[in-house]
Amino acid sequence: MNDPHGHPHSHPHPHDGHPHDGHPHDGHxxxxxxxxxxxxxxxxxxxxSHESADKTDAALESSAKGMRALWVSLGVLGATALMxxxxxxLSGSVALxxxxxxxxxxxxxxxxxAVAFVLGRRAATRRFTYGYGxxxxxxxxxxxxxxxxxxxxxxxxxxxxxLDPRPISYLPAVAAAxxxxxxxxxxxxxxxxxxxxxxxxxxxxxxxxxxxTDGFTSLAVLLGAGGAAIGWRLADPVVGLLITxxxxxxxxxxxxxxxxxxxxxxxxxxxxxAESALLAVPGVRAVGELRLRWIGHRLRAEVAVVVxxxxxxxxxxxxxxxxxxxxxxxxxxxxxxxxxxDPAVTPGEADPHAALSHHAPAHAPVV
Numbered sequence: 389m390n391d392p393h394g395h396p397h398s399h400p401h402p403h404d405g406h407p408h409d410g411h412p413h414d415g416h417x418x419x420x421x422x423x424x425x426x427x428x429x430x431x432x433x434x435x436x437s438h439e440s441a442d443k444t445d446a447a448l449e450s451s452a453k454g455m456r457a458l459w460v461s462l463g464v465l466g467a468t469a470l471m472x473x474x475x476x477x478l479s480g481s482v483a484l485x486x487x488x489x490x491x492x493x494x495x496x497x498x499x500x501x502a503v504a505f506v507l508g509r510r511a512a513t514r515r516f517t518y519g520y521g522x523x524x525x526x527x528x529x530x531x532x533x534x535x536x537x538x539x540x541x542x543x544x545x546x547x548x549x550x551l552d553p554r555p556i557s558y559l560p561a562v563a564a565a566x567x568x569x570x571x572x573x574x575x576x577x578x579x580x581x582x583x584x585x586x587x588x589x590x591x592x593x594x595x596x597x598x599x600x601t602d603g604f605t606s607l608a609v610l611l612g613a614g615g616a617a618i619g620w621r622l623a624d625p626v627v628g629l630l631i632t633x634x635x636x637x638x639x640x641x642x643x644x645x646x647x648x649x650x651x652x653x654x655x656x657x658x659x660x661x662a663e664s665a666l667l668a669v670p671g672v673r674a675v676g677e678l679r680l681r682w683i684g685h686r687l688r689a690e691v692a693v694v695v696x697x698x699x700x701x702x703x704x705x706x707x708x709x710x711x712x713x714x715x716x717x718x719x720x721x722x723x724x725x726x727x728x729x730d731p732a733v734t735p736g737e738a739d740p741h742a743a744l745s746h747h748a749p750a751h752a753p754v755v
Contacts, residue, residue: 454584454587455502457579457584458505461495461580462495464575464576465492465599466495468491468572472484472568475564475565479562481609484562487608491573493534497531500527501524501591501592503523504523504527508685518683521683521684522683522684524589524590527591528645529650532646535642538635539632543628546628547625550626563610566607566609569606570606573600573602574600574603576596577602580592587685587721589684590645591646594641597645598642600638601635605634608631608634609627612627615627652681654680654681659678659680662678662691662719663675665715666715671696672711673694673696675691675694686722687719687720687722687723688724690725690726691725692727692729692730693711693727694730694731699729
């Protein structure tokens with residue numbers, strides 16, 4: 389069976405399931421050679437290593453990409469918000485004020501995410517045995533709360549101005565600030581979402597969605613300036629309410645993204661890919677329990693595979709190692725897998741898990 393501590397294996401990975409010692413259950417030598425050739429060809433196309441240092445380097449590289457995306461977007465949004473603050477002071481536009489607050493809040497959400505990425509680089513401890521990757525989920529919750537707070541502020545300001553309309557000055561400057569806000573936010577949104585999906589960070593994707601909403605609210609400010617230019621005094625606060633509604637919609641999407649990650653949801657396609665890869669491993673008769681979970685922006689797997697009950701411990705271990713190796717190839721962003729080998733039950737044989745029967749709810753199969 390695989391190393392229970394998830395440590396990388398320094399011994400060579402078997403490519404044909406388990407050694408052939410003449411037993412019928414050991415498989416065919418011809419099939420083993422084909423599997424070995426196929427595995428070698430796959431390594432030539434996509435070489436990789438499972439050594440601890442290489443896994444650490446990959447995690448550090450993805451964290452570095454996330455940090456770079458945060459600082460670049462912080463600079464762009466910070467400059468945009470500062471320019472808009474000047475125009476808000478000059479014009480008194482409540483719609484632009486709401487957009488500016490939203491932009492500033494979006495820029496500041498880079499800070500908890502940056503802290504999360506830094507924490508995620510720390511090694512696991514005896515207290516935090518899975519490491520600190522979950523800090524990203526906490527940062528995602530902070531982002532969701534920030535979006536909610538900006539929606540409340542924008543809505544309150546718009547209602548206040550709707551009840552007490554005031555003229556807007558410097559309409560061309562307001563329009564220009566709205567255009568700049570849209571361009572800056574859309575660029576940041578594309579950048580954050582692309583990097584977030586590339587490294588598997590739900591929090592960074594949620595932050596990108598936040599920026600995209602800011603871009604559309606900037607366009608709404610432009611519409612409000614146009615309405616004010618033709619004499620509609622309520623155009624600015626009405627657009628402010630539309631901005632509030634847009635923020636609420638993005639809040640729903642971002643909250644859903646973060647909620648799924650906190651609840652350990654994964655794309656079912658990943659589970660299908662993992663199961664297919666396991667069933668293709670020589671020596672694996674069936675796949676029992678299969679679980680995948682995100683820890684930060686990396687995946688971890690726990691799986692039970694059914695093997696021939698007559699295998700020795702060493703042979704079953706070879707099958708488990710081959711199964712882990714197959715998973716590392718088949719599932720993107722997977723860094724570790726704990727593989728347990730269950731013996732196939734023969735007719736009349738006692739259930740090998742009978743001692744756990746009174747703990748059945750804790751070991752319920754994945755549907």
